[in-house]
Amino acid sequence: MQSPQPASTTPVTHVLYLHGFLSSPSSTKARMTAAAMAQHHAEVVWLCPMLAASPAQALQEVLQATADWPKTSTAIIGSSLGGFYATWLAERWGCKAVLLNPAVHPARDLAAHVGEHTLWHDSDKHFVMEPRFIDELQAMELPHISQPERYFAVIAKGDEVLDWREMHSHYTGASIKLLPEGDHGLSDYDQHLDEVLGFLQLA
Numbered sequence: 001m002q003s004p005q006p007a008s009t010t011p012v013t014h015v016l017y018l019h020g021f022l023s024s025p026s027s028t029k030a031r032m033t034a035a036a037m038a039q040h041h042a043e044v045v046w047l048c049p050m051l052a053a054s055p056a057q058a059l060q061e062v063l064q065a066t067a068d069w070p071k072t073s074t075a076i077i078g079s080s081l082g083g084f085y086a087t088w089l090a091e092r093w094g095c096k097a098v099l100l101n102p103a104v105h106p107a108r109d110l111a112a113h114v115g116e117h118t119l120w121h122d123s124d125k126h127f128v129m130e131p132r133f134i135d136e137l138q139a140m141e142l143p144h145i146s147q148p149e150r151y152f153a154v155i156a157k158g159d160e161v162l163d164w165r166e167m168h169s170h171y172t173g174a175s176i177k178l179l180p181e182g183d184h185g186l187s188d189y190d191q192h193l194d195e196v197l198g199f200l201q202l203a
Contacts, residue, residue, distance in 0.1 A: 011203035012096065013073040016066060016089075017048040020080030020103075021110065022117055022127055024050055029079055029100065029189045036193055041202045045069070051082070053127050055136040059085060071095055075200045080162070080184065081106055083153075088140050090150060098196050099153040101162055101184050104170045107137035109162070148173030152199040154192050156182025175199065 019027050025048040037046050049065060051058040071093040078086025083102025090097035103109060111134050119125045145151060151174035157164045161184040168176060177192065
């Protein structure tokens with residue numbers, strides 16, 4: 001893999017982390033990233049919200065929460081479905097984004113998961129995937145990314161949930177760290193975190 005090349009020299013002052021389907025801000029990757037930010041980049045504004053079940057509502061709430069953020073110095077980290085959301089937002093804002101095994105066609109992939117689910121990190125909380133949420137995801141799909149240099153993707157060939165070839169193709173031209181094995185949750189995320197934060201050029 002080529003070393004990820006930052007898209008610009010503008011220091012990032014605000015970071016948004018978006019978790020995946022059935023995940024939460026309590027995920028291992030989210031907590032690990034938050035800890036690294038607090039330890040090494042305490043001046044950078046950090047936001048890792050609990051995302052609503054409805055994709056449209058989730059993004060609307062994110063847009064409201066970040067309404068006063070300076071988009072030129074904002075960056076997004078997104079995992080799985082959060083990577084899909086991160087791409088949608090990065091295209092809208094023109095900012096940098098790091099994708100961790102990002103979903104490319106979640107409307108197709110999640111159609112079979114309509115119904116009630118339990119969150120991975122909190123068995124007391126439930127998540128209901130409604131049919132209309134599939135339509136919302138479909139409406140958000142983008143045929144391609146417009147500025148590949150703004151993206152850095154960590155993609156595991158061993159992903160047991162998503163097709164690594166599809167992810168790799170969708171982010172053609174971006175900086176990509178293609179792992180020969182790995183898994184969907186990136187259980188070795190600690191080995192990639194420095195590169196993730198390095199790409200963002202944090203203030």
